[in-house]
Amino acid sequence: MKRLLIWASNQANLDATAKIKERHRRYYQTHKEQIAQSQKQYRETHKEEILEQCRQYREKHREEIRIRCKLFYETHKKEAKKYREAHKERRVINKEYHRNMRSQALERLGNKCLLCGFSDIRALQIDHINGDGYLERKQKLKGSKFYSLIANLSDAGLKQKYQLLCANCNAIKTAENEEQAKHRKRLEEAIAV
Numbered sequence: 278m279k280r281l282l283i284w285a286s287n288q289a290n291l292d293a294t295a296k297i298k299e300r301h302r303r304y305y306q307t308h309k310e311q312i313a314q315s316q317k318q319y320r321e322t323h324k325e326e327i328l329e330q331c332r333q334y335r336e337k338h339r340e341e342i343r344i345r346c347k348l349f350y351e352t353h354k355k356e357a358k359k360y361r362e363a364h365k366e367r368r369v370i371n372k373e374y375h376r377n378m379r380s381q382a383l384e385r386l387g388n389k390c391l392l393c394g395f396s397d398i399r400a401l402q403i404d405h406i407n408g409d410g411y412l413e414r415k416q417k418l419k420g421s422k423f424y425s426l427i428a429n430l431s432d433a434g435l436k437q438k439y440q441l442l443c444a445n446c447n448a449i450k451t452a453e454n455e456e457q458a459k460h461r462k463r464l465e466e467a468i469a470v
């Protein structure tokens with residue numbers, strides 16, 4: 278008898294859940310556009326908040342996401358290859374866009390090394406004057422996105438943050454900065470003792 282009662286109560290719960298689900302489905306069907314509109318509005322007014330939540334989520338689930346992406350790639354390798362082959366022109370367009378953005382960015386920075394005047398653009402590098410390039414790399418600001426930012430920055434903003442150096446001068450600057458940082462550290466340690 279007790280079993281029967283439990284079964285009846287479970288059945289009633291299931292029926293009630295199904296009814297609620299059906300009501301939600303009907304409501305969604307008849308208010309589809311309204312819901313989409315209000316969701317869009319919410320996304321627009323809470324843009325920063327949503328971006329921050331996404332960033333926090335990615336940070337917290339980094340390893341899990343990496344494994345999931347790898348697994349997805351492994352199981353969809355064939356489709357990915359097929360897509361790449363069917364859209365070969367995309368690669369050419371992307372490459373072209375990247376080259377175009379880089380050339381615009383270099384042009385804005387004078388197309389030659391600020392220190393020695395070297396002008397073969399294949400060996401020119403955009404240097405962060407204050408050495409804070411890691412912050413931009415952390416925000417995934419690199420490649421075409423980075424060049425596009427440079428190409429569109431105001432003159433004042435540009436000269437304050439970036440300069441063009443050849444690979445040699447940039448390597449020397451990095452080495453000297455590291456040397457200076459080590460020297461500062463040694464001095465601080467000596468003072469602390």
Ligand SMILES: [Zn+2]
Nearest residue numbers: 390393443446
């Ligand atoms: Zn140089």
